[in-house]
Amino acid sequence: MKTILLNTTPMPVNNIYCIGRSYAEHISELNNVPSDNPVVFLKPTTSLTTANQLTLPKFSNDIHHEVELVLYIGTDIDDHKIPTLDDIAGYAVGLDLTARDIQSQLKAKGHPWTLAKGFKNAAWVSPFVAGVPSVHHLSLAVNGQLRQNDSTDKLLYNFTYQLHYLHAHFGLRAGDLIFTGTPKGVGQLKTGDTLVAGLDDKRFELSVI
Secondary structure, eight states: OOEEEETTEEEEOOOEEEEESOBHHHHHHTTOOOOSSOEEEEEOGGGEEOOSEEOOOTTOSOEEEOEEEEEEEOSOOOTTSOOOGGGEEEEEEEEEOEEHHHHHHHHHHTOOSHHHHOSTTOEEEOOBEESOOOSOEEEEEETTEEEEEEEGGGBSSOHHHHHHHHHHHTOOOTTOEEEOOOOSOOEEOOTTOEEEEEETTEEEEEEEO
8 A cells, every 4th residue: 555654654545636737827838728627637556656766667758747736635525525625634745747748649649648647656745744735835946957936826726626626526535645736847857867846945855767
């Protein structure tokens, strides 16, 4: 069973939900079309990693980084209950890695994105901070160059809306992770890169091997 650290306590992971196209400037940079509702996709738990080293898959030549705020659901939410922010047990900074070349091929064929989003190490998360999220600052530097640097107050779908939407369509249970979406500045990663992911004043260093 995959786990994350909530403060210093290992906690089990259930589903991994991801929200796409949730920052306007990121939608523009990829020439995508805004949606009236959140674009939701899933990652398998086997894609999750908390290690400080990432190995890129060999089937893609264009792996992109997408820094995100990640939520951890702390309780089973009754099907008839409306979820609130109090159902969130903690939050972290994460990386949604994307095989952009594979994703483009799959989208052109009308196929699901799973191969482009669900490979090993495609969902990295830092240790989680216990508590309810508010507005947070996200950043990602690659080899000392700041690429992503933005605030969650620019989310098109705020945390409460994401909870409501996911619970209404799928249900939310203890251990679910929600990757809430990435701001502008996504870009390619290569073997040998050094990454520094930031959440407010916290910094987490990773290497691509």
